[in-house]
Amino acid sequence: MNLLKPALVVMALFAQPALAESPRIFGSVGSQLSVSSTEAQVRYIGEPLIWGLQPVVGLSGAGNSSGYIGVGAAYTLRAQQGGLFARVSGLAGVHKRGSGRNLGGPLQFRTSLDVGYMTASGAEFGVGADHRSSAGIYKPNPGLNTAYLFATFPLR
Numbered sequence: 001m002n003l004l005k006p007a008l009v010v011m012a013l014f015a016q017p018a019l020a021e022s023p024r025i026f027g028s029v030g031s032q033l034s035v036s037s038t039e040a041q042v043r044y045i046g047e048p049l050i051w052g053l054q055p056v057v058g059l060s061g062a063g064n065s066s067g068y069i070g071v072g073a074a075y076t077l078r079a080q081q082g083g084l085f086a087r088v089s090g091l092a093g094v095h096k097r098g099s100g101r102n103l104g105g106p107l108q109f110r111t112s113l114d115v116g117y118m119t120a121s122g123a124e125f126g127v128g129a130d131h132r133s134s135a136g137i138y139k140p141n142p143g144l145n146t147a148y149l150f151a152t153f154p155l156r
Helices: 004-013
Strands: 024-032 037-045 054-062 067-078 084-096 107-118 124-133 144-154
Touching: 024 124, 037 084, 037 144, 054 084, 067 107, 084 124
Parallel strands: none
Antiparallel strands: 024 037, 024 144, 037 054, 054 067, 067 084, 084 107, 107 124, 124 144
């Protein structure tokens, strides 16, 4: 699943970059699609550093003993009114196969699209999807998709 096109469409619907974002902890529970394994994920999303990009560190583990740890950046767009937002992120990291899908090798890139609602207290709730692949570094390069529900909580 190529998340770039849907991400651009969602981003076009939102007009205000999140320049005053506070650092937050992200937690999700979902399913690795086509391999039917439950996956939990935790991310730290920091304050924007440059051009609105937020540093991200992510860690996930699945019921099939696969895991991922990576670092990268995110960009959050918020609707001018109301609490709707969209966040895209990209991480580079290390994948542990466990008994999950063979992704060809340990170096994997993870792109995510999260869409949700931020409450008055700053907590966020929503749905997301991500894709992992080696970007053609390894053969085979089947990729792995995950769909999830998430919540985030500001650290301030």
